[in-house]
Amino acid sequence: xxxxxxxxxxxxxxxxxxxxxxxxxxxxxxxxxxxxxxxxxxxxxxxxxxxxxxxxxxxxxxxxxxxxxxxxxxxxxxxxxxxxxxxxxxxxxxxxxxxxxxxxxxxxxxxxxxxxxxxxxxxxxxxxxxxxxxxxxxxxxxxxxxxxxxxxxxxxxxxxxxxxxxxxxxxxxxxxxxxxxxxxxxxxxxxxxxxxxxxxxxxxxxxxxxxxxxxxxxxxxxxxxxxxxxxxxxxxxxxxxxxxxxxxxxxxxxxxxxxxxxxxxxxxxxxxxxxxxxxxxxxxxxxxxxxxxxxxxxxxxxxxxxxxxxxxxxxxxxxxxxxxxxxxxxxxxxxxxxxxxxxxxxxxxxxxxxxxxxxxxxxxxxxxxxxxxxxxxxxxxxxxxxxxxxx
Numbered sequence: 327x328x329x330x331x332x333x334x335x336x337x338x339x340x341x342x343x344x345x346x347x348x349x350x351x352x353x354x355x356x357x358x359x360x361x362x363x364x365x366x367x368x369x370x371x372x373x374x375x376x377x378x379x380x381x382x383x384x385x386x387x388x389x390x391x392x393x394x395x396x397x398x399x400x401x402x403x404x405x406x407x408x409x410x411x412x413x414x415x416x417x418x419x420x421x422x423x424x425x426x427x428x429x430x431x432x433x434x435x436x437x438x439x440x441x442x443x444x445x446x447x448x449x450x451x452x453x454x455x456x457x458x459x460x461x462x463x464x465x466x467x468x469x470x471x472x473x474x475x476x477x478x479x480x481x482x483x484x485x486x487x488x489x490x491x492x493x494x495x496x497x498x499x500x501x502x503x504x505x506x507x508x509x510x511x512x513x514x515x516x517x518x519x520x521x522x523x524x525x526x527x528x529x530x531x532x533x534x535x536x537x538x539x540x541x542x543x544x545x546x547x548x549x550x551x552x553x554x555x556x557x558x559x560x561x562x563x564x565x566x567x568x569x570x571x572x573x574x575x576x577x578x579x580x581x582x583x584x585x586x587x588x589x590x591x592x593x594x595x596x597x598x599x600x601x602x603x604x605x606x607x608x609x610x611x612x613x614x615x616x617x618x619x620x621x622x623x624x625x626x627x628x629x630x631x632x633x634x635x636x637x638x639x640x641x642x643x644x645x646x647x648x649x650x651x652x653x654x655x656x657x658x659x660x661x662x663x664x665x666x667x668x669x670x671x672x673x674x675x676x677x678x679x680x681x682x683x684x685x686x687x688x689x690x691x692x693x694x695x696x697x698x699x700x701x702x703x704x705x706x707x708x709x710x711x712x713x714x715x716x717x
Contacts, residue, residue, distance in 0.1 A: 481593015
């Protein structure tokens, strides 16, 4: 088992809230992490695990209030909670009853593979009683011992990374994509054209890191723009797509206001594009956007949910790849360059003049750290992740 950065935060959340929702796409390691934390806590309280995709476990919850009332002294893990949205009012009543009896934490751990149903239902029924955490694919500091280039190529899903061969890894990722297109997405949107979803997902991969232009996509696909935007929203809610918003709080500048879209996880990106190995990747037009995706996924996972991420671009050409706003309000700008001799364009300096960030970084694929200018530090990805972890 990999050591996950989120484990300590999950334990803390369970210690202060009666319910915790652990969200993430399928096969990212939610169940493994939840059971590991549950086992670690077993000395303090018993553990009950229910998989709501199992007919046997769903049958136990035919009368959920009666069944769960018999297990109020245990940490109950409910996997694939979106399968039973009607449980939320029951959980609310049991949580409130537990509070009256003096139990205020560590009652329910809910695992979900999408934001939409889980958050909307929980928001209606469990407000003030639940914490939300998101588990991302493996990042560089978690996949200790793995070749960074292999992690970049195969992505952070454990089964893909640990596959016996490149062919096995690619086959796993293609099966993952197919299962989402043909089965998983249909759980959340019944009237869904699987082939159209695949085409939208693949088209976004070809435009990795580009600005959202739903009208152009709809013309290319020959479907209504509302349909395209709905499928983009679905992929984002399934945590398979990242919508990076523009920074727009800057008076007097003509700013780009469309978000950038990134297929989350570089391995899934490569599978959608048919990039099978590093040699193919190095000659593919998506090379720069792919490396930017991998760096961004790692940086944002290391930064955690309290750091806000944007990009900055003006009509005059001022631009930075990543603008991080820390909890104390200070801002860091990050430029991502896949070059051992990175050069900064005028747009970066103009953007920094607009933003006046506290720190300025250039992430590159080397191992050394140096100053490109008095206020610009060039460093490897691990260096920036370490700086964020030290906050």
